[in-house]
Amino acid sequence: MYGGAQFYQFCYNNAVYDNIDGPKFWSVDENKPEESAQHRVREKAFNSGTLKRAIYDEFDGEESNKSQKAFVNDLLEEKRGKPLSESDIRLDCEEYRIVFRDIARSSDERTMIASVIPPEIVCLDSVRTIKPFEIDVSEEVLNDVPLHSAYERAFTDEELFVLVGLLNSIPFDFLIRTKVNTHIPKYKFEESQTPRLIEGDEWFDYIWTRAARLNCYGDDFEQMRDRLGGVEPATTMDERREVQAELDAAAFHAYGLDRKQTAFVLEDFHRVQNPRLMDENYFQSVLEKYDELA
Known part of the structure; x- marks a missing residue:
């Protein structure tokens, strides 16, 4: 990516x-x-x-x-x-930001594949960007050369990883795969809701820390790991599988789904013939962690 x-x-x-x-x-x-x-x-x-x-x-x-x-x-x-x-003009690529794969099928193991990517990476085709900046123009800003102070970050670092964690969760994937054929159009993505979690909300810390551990590995994320207070990335497959299951279970709680609804989504979720992650043991693990968190 x-x-x-x-x-x-x-x-x-x-x-x-x-x-x-x-x-x-x-x-x-x-x-x-x-x-x-x-x-x-x-x-x-x-x-x-x-x-x-x-x-x-x-x-x-x-x-x-x-x-x-x-x-x-x-x-x-x-x-x-x-x-x-x-x-x-400030470019999206000047800041860490969320991108997601545009080409997606409802029959894939996962339909939504999103990631936080580091600065200085330009995406032109097949990868959609969630804007990292909002524009807020005031009288004082007009004196600046350049006008970069008119751009404010749309997400804190922690909010960035809460959102990418929810986008990559089973509940959101279950929702978005009902809307797409071979691509994720912008309007269908924007109409697909996630919980709006901010600092202090239940599940906020639980989700962002796990999403950051899955995303922030390698030299390109050294600065971000420091900004988040020293994140220890999950690098082995067993560790990543465990962390992702915890994140998926927490996402069900954040969406407000009870155990019966959670079990239904896990049972009804599309299975591929040769899953890399989403096998029966994984779905069972998510339900068990849902019960633990309850």
């Missing part, structure tokens, strides 16, 4: 057929815009006008009878002496 630049470099260096093209875009190095996926994403974000629209709406641009572009540029020229530019 990430590390794409290294993969494409390997393919490029080891190509042996004349008809194999090199990679079209790279994830970083905006000094070479013709090769930079990051530059392409920044350009697209600027042209889509999300930041521009936020400024236009916040400062009553409709009353000016000017276009969005003219109104915003005039306002910023007055406040800071510079119009809106691509450098004012």
Whole structure:
């Protein structure tokens, strides 16, 4: 899901057929815009006008009878002496964020596959991003060059892992697989609800710590492990299986499902012929842990 630049470099260096093209875009190095996926994403974000629209709406641009572009540029020229530019845009890839696989079938072992990925990884195709930033424009922000202070994180570190844990849980998977065929459209994802857990809520700490142990392994997550206070990643298959079962059991409680409902979901969940994780022993383990947590 990430590390794409290294993969494409390997393919490029080891190509042996004349008809194999090199990679079209790279994830970083905006000094070479013709090769930079990051530059392409920044350009697209600027042209889509999300930041521009936020400024236009916040400062009553409709009353000016000017276009969005003219109104915003005039306002910023007055406040800071510079119009809106691509450098004012913050990219999703500047922060840890949740992504999920777009290609998914209801007959797969798991339909929803989500992950927190580290910064500087650009996703262009087949991987959807949950926006890590919200835009909040104030009078003071308009003086900044660039306007990065208008972007606020949508999730704390702990909330990020609570959400990815719930997205990867059996209850959410049971729900989303009723809605998809071969892809997870944005609107179907957004209409599929998860519990909104914040710090202090029951199950908040239990779920985020386990999701972080499953997600935060390897050098790319060293900084995040430190930010979370020193997470010990689960790396062996037996350990990961145990932690995932605990997370799944807690998710049933967070959704408010009683034992009968939980047993029904586990019994009705689609089985594949050769499961990697979701075998009968695993489903039984989840139910046992549900009882323990109750």
